Amino acid sequence: MCIFCKIVAGELPSNKEAENEHFLAFHDLYPKAPMHLLIIPKAHIECFQEIDAHTMAGLTEFIQEVARRMGLDKSGYRLITNNGEDGGQEVKHLHFHLLGGGKLKWEHLHDESHKNM
Ligand code: DGP
Secondary structure (H helix, E strand, O other): OOHHHHHHHOOOOOOEEEEOOOEEEEEOOOOOOOEEEEEEEOOOOOOHHHOOHHHHHHHHHHHHHHHHHOOOOOOOOEEEOOOHHHHOOOOOOOOEEEEEOOOOOHHHHOOOHHHHO
């Protein structure tokens, strides 16, 4: 079982922010912005390339709802998914990074500058 499947199953702890029957949003262990959530399908789907359009439609609605709930829908946010080896995907369970809570620069992807925001 992958680590995100273990989080879904409750076998690993996580700081959950929102969930429904199919999807889960929880805080990234190593935040790259004042607000950094990971949003996943509960079912194991390896990466974006593998998700079907129907599930993606549900995931889209869930992400938009989470953004509203976090108060990011008007101020803006960044949504990222790393796909596969060259995309830098470390955890092989599809996840979207939802980053916000301040004006983001590209540098926020790889340094500690969000800590000064
Ligand atoms: P990626 O490189 O796109 O596969 O991003 C994986 C992200 O998952 C990375 O930002 C760190 C985060 N992460 C890894 N292990 C855990 C964990 O056990 N719990 C939580 N909350 N986040 C994790």
